[in-house]
Amino acid sequence: MDKSGQQDKVCVIPARKGVAARVRKGQIVTVINTHGSQVVDTWAFCANDVTEFMSMEHSRGAMLKLNPKVGDTLRSNRRRPMLTVVEDTSGGVHDTLIAACDRYRYEQLGHAGHHDNCTDNLAAALSVLGLAPPETPSPLNLFMNIPVGEQGSISFEAPVSEPGSHVSLLAEMDIVVAFSACPQDLVPVNGAACVPTDAHYRIDDGAPRI
Amino acid sequence: MDKSGQQDKVCVIPARKGVAARVRKGQIVTVINTHGSQVVDTWAFCANDVTEFMSMEHSRGAMLKLNPKVGDTLRSNRRRPMLTVVEDTSGGVHDTLIAACDRYRYEQLGHAGHHDNCTDNLAAALSVLGLAPPETPSPLNLFMNIPVGEQGSISFEAPVSEPGSHVSLLAEMDIVVAFSACPQDLVPVNGAACVPTDAHYRIDDGAPRI
Numbered sequence: 001m002d003k004s005g006q007q008d009k010v011c012v013i014p015a016r017k018g019v020a021a022r023v024r025k026g027q028i029v030t031v032i033n034t035h036g037s038q039v040v041d042t043w044a045f046c047a048n049d050v051t052e053f054m055s056m057e058h059s060r061g062a063m064l065k066l067n068p069k070v071g072d073t074l075r076s077n078r079r080r081p082m083l084t085v086v087e088d089t090s091g092g093v094h095d096t097l098i099a100a101c102d103r104y105r106y107e108q109l110g111h112a113g114h115h116d117n118c119t120d121n122l123a124a125a126l127s128v129l130g131l132a133p134p135e136t137p138s139p140l141n142l143f144m145n146i147p148v149g150e151q152g153s154i155s156f157e158a159p160v161s162e163p164g165s166h167v168s169l170l171a172e173m174d175i176v177v178a179f180s181a182c183p184q185d186l187v188p189v190n191g192a193a194c195v196p197t198d199a200h201y202r203i204d205d206g207a208p209r210i
Numbered sequence: 211m212d213k214s215g216q217q218d219k220v221c222v223i224p225a226r227k228g229v230a231a232r233v234r235k236g237q238i239v240t241v242i243n244t245h246g247s248q249v250v251d252t253w254a255f256c257a258n259d260v261t262e263f264m265s266m267e268h269s270r271g272a273m274l275k276l277n278p279k280v281g282d283t284l285r286s287n288r289r290r291p292m293l294t295v296v297e298d299t300s301g302g303v304h305d306t307l308i309a310a311c312d313r314y315r316y317e318q319l320g321h322a323g324h325h326d327n328c329t330d331n332l333a334a335a336l337s338v339l340g341l342a343p344p345e346t347p348s349p350l351n352l353f354m355n356i357p358v359g360e361q362g363s364i365s366f367e368a369p370v371s372e373p374g375s376h377v378s379l380l381a382e383m384d385i386v387v388a389f390s391a392c393p394q395d396l397v398p399v400n401g402a403a404c405v406p407t408d409a410h411y412r413i414d415d416g417a418p419r420i
Contacts, residue, residue, distance in 0.1 A: 061309060065364060066362035097270050099287075
């Protein structure tokens with residue numbers, strides 16, 4: 001535990017739900033795929049102006065790759081560095097291509113009535129901090145396995161990460177980070193069993209310690 | 211010319227600038243790469259509610275591919291069909307991965323002072339119709355050549371389209387379409403000469419006639 005006693009504890013990202021937290025520049029956010037097959041939609045917003053946020057379409061052009069690897073920096077919609085991948089024990093399979101799920105996604109999949117979804121989870125998570133997302137940015141989908149095939153074909157596959165594996169992200173500015181443990185249970189993006197699970201995160205002042 | 215005398219004329223997308231037009235459901239928008247090497251950033255907004263707009267991150271998941279081919283439908287951020295590719299003589303190399311250029315892009319490339327950019331062009335084009343974009347959606351970058359290599363690497367290359375080649379898009383709902391003839395002249399996305407040029411578009415009631 002660090003001096004404050006607040007920052008380096010492990011916190012839950014409840015299955016099917018979202019959570020947000022404030023992170024200071026220089027701190028490291030570690031996202032743990034506790035059960036190995038849970039996709040965690042991840043967003044970052046500038047702490048003092050949520051109209052600046054992590055943008056996949058700006059990040060790809062700066063990284064010159066589809067998905068971030070250790071050493072790569074995710075950028076904002078104003079092209080400023082927001083999060084740098086400093087450690088990844090998950091196999092490095094993530095996604096920047098696919099939108100957050102939403103009520104329309106589940107309607108089209110034939111679900112009747114309410115279904116938890118990452119878009120609403122983002123809004124709910126930020127509201128706890130007294131914030132509202134200016135839009136739903138395309139998320140960094142940690143652990144999500146969307147292979148790109150020949151001719152640019154893509155498919156939705158189960159994660160390849162192992163239970164307890166993690167990704168650590170260095171905050172390049174003061175941010176609000178938000179996570180959603182994706183509630184998708186109709187398509188096997190959260191594993192073949194289609195059962196969303198808890199994931200966890202921690203915020204450390206120093207180097208990742210997991 | 212059709213009965214109205216208004217709809218099927220060829221209109222300019224001026225080099226480095228943007229333009230927008232209203233398109234009714236069932237009409238066909240044809241975008242012509244007049245000089246062959248001009249990237250045309252393209253957006254679509256629902257005519258009666260601009261908070262619904264064409265979304266690359268929602269479209270990729272529905273198309274199951276990175277870039278649309280003839281027969282593929284681009285979808286909105288509410289996952290409704292907006293535009294279907296009905297003809298493409300350009301070689302089919304387009305991009306859905308890269309953000310519209312903006313003032314920050316040119317600042318980072320070392321340009322001092324004002325530089326035309328696709329983000330401002332979108333806002334200016336919509337303002338002529340009395341509209342404002344609720345955000346800058348990631349555009350459909352017609353004719354833009356961003357090849358995806360092994361391990362998901364990407365690069366910025368010159369277009370492969372021929373002068374006069376075109377893409378025709380069927381409107382699946384009443385929309386406002388917006389174009390920007392990308393003013394990028396520091397990176398060869400608009401051809402090796404780095405000289406942005408005019409492009410053209412037409413709106414037809416029937417089948418494309420070019």
